[in-house]
Amino acid sequence: MRDALGAVQSVLVLGGGSEIAGAIVDRLVGARCRTVVLAAREPDALDPTLDRLRAAGAATAEAVAFDALDPGSHQATIDAVFDRHGDIDMVIVAFGVLGDQATFDHDPVAAAEAASANYVGAVSASLVVADRFRRQGHGTLLVLSSVAGVRTRADNYVYGSTKAGLDAFAQGLGDALVGTGARVVVVRPGFVHTKMTEGRPPAPFSTTPDAVADAVMAGLAKGREVIWAPPVLVALFTVFRVLPRAVWRRVSAR
């Protein structure tokens, strides 16, 4: 169960290798979380992470196979986790690919695949989770969206558009779940230093997985529906969102 301060006792991470999700899970385990399931394309690679989580106090830590690009498998994979562990208090939708816009420009199939993973995969997996949450009468779906989806930029609009879709989907799902005990929390990080962004020039207000995780924990304790990380971005993007296109093109060009 989730407690009054937003701490949960069990968590499933879809995209279990994500560094941002990893930092969040560390904090969850540090608080109350005793059951951790990491769902990833290569579950075996997560053994060291599982050992670390057990050492930190997780009574149950396991990894299962999960591919965002195979929506047909999501129902069975996610149901199995819920059936095996009983209540899952939180599910984190953490998978995602950034890709390279220059490559996408010449490889539409690769672009479509990124869209499939980031958006299509999230839609199908989230709907399976929502159904389980409805049945158990509670649950928090934490969706890692991105400021890139708040206003898309010319230099990563494929990625940005997948996050825009994901963000809109998550908000709609959250509204649809009102009254069911389940809720959706949308996280909008800015540039975060992880393997996803390795080698890319950092954007202003770039941050770390630990800082994002701290912001998430604070937001969960306060019952927020949207969490910006770092929090300053909410002010910045309130302005960015309403800039005329021509101005935005200049502001966002790098």
Place this chain on the structure above:
Amino acid sequence: MLARPHITEVSGWGRTAPTAADVRRPTSSTELRRALPTRSVRGLLARGLGRGYGDCAQNSGGTVVETTDVDAFTIHDADPADDTVLVTAEAGASIDRLLHALVPQGLFVPVTPGTRYVTVGGAVAADIHGKNHHRKGSWCQHVISLHLQLASGEVVEVGPERDPELFWATAGGMGLTGVVLDATFRCPRIASSRLLVDTDRAADLDEVLALMATGDHAYDYSVAWIDLMAGGKATGRSVLTRGRFATAEEASAATGADPLAYRAGVLAPAPPWVPDGLLNKLTVRAFNELWFRKAPVSRRDELQTIPTFFHPLDMVGGWNRMYGPAGFLQWQFVVPFGSERALRRIVEELSRAGCTSFLAVLKAFGDGDPGPLSFPAAGWTLALDIPTGVRGLGPLLDRLDELVASEGGRVYLAKDSRLRPELVPVMYPRLDAWREVRRRVDPEGRITSDLARRLRL
């Protein structure tokens, strides 16, 4: 009750962590009884007026049966020489309704919490305590029998002499042994509806503890309000109010012809929507300051009404909304007498953390009863409201829980919303005995709650 499921979110008084359940509200005891055995895979739970602060009256994904419309009660005939009168009340009868009937007849409830909006079922399930605990113990010590419906649907009568294990497992058992259908309890006589109250202002914690330790025995009712936002030398400054029911003659100045006249109303509902942060550090500090200055250094024999003395918070309807949408929690613990140093450390840490807390309540408990999960035990109990947004609140309370446990103390499950499950067996060392009784009457755990899930009861 084959009606279509009525899925609704329910939460406790603190409005944190709501969960959804199929909420039923039977209108008769016959209908109430039909709820068990349940077919819901996530089980069933009884709920009263939802004044438990945390998740004790929630059952996510399962069935929740609200008893509030099953509220008939009978005041039994008694010999005028007896100093108590038996009352049998259905589970959903509230102390509010009982008082409206009892007080004009010269009777009171054996125990009342800080709000009169609790049901008899909730009073049993939390084995509630009041300002008279040092003298009269908790609610279930006044119960002579009750009807309990078990998970199987079977109805049993239990009492201190009749299946005492099950009776005491139900006292403070947070609804997890079965559904209380009704209870019969002793109500004391009163000669007026006024209390004769003495007030003492204490400059710090030492002073209030000393006043209570040396003087409580002379009063039927005693409680201190303590200002946790005061720091430094004023840490623990308090206002202690103690009293007893006045005789008809003593009360006559205030009551006129009818010494038992009783009126209790809600003066003002809290506005439906209050800006987040109305209760912030500044406003609360100012309120507490004012309240402390307003209290007399010492006043004797003041006549107060029942609502003023026992239920001041009930004067504002729905005040729990003032904490904003994120809600708040209440933390209440007891530590044994002799643990004053720990108590002081806790008060200091809370006041240093700057928790935006209206006055906290401090009281000296008398001995506990045999209920393995019953909260009260001889010692000091402190209760305070804290908004959930306070920085570092989780780790702070976790540390203080450890301290309470290491002193042989415990927190109150009816108010809990965040305890670490590992601490429950430490705080309630007879948890296993309680579990055994629960297994006997409900081997499959069909009666359950979010509290039970969270704390792995």
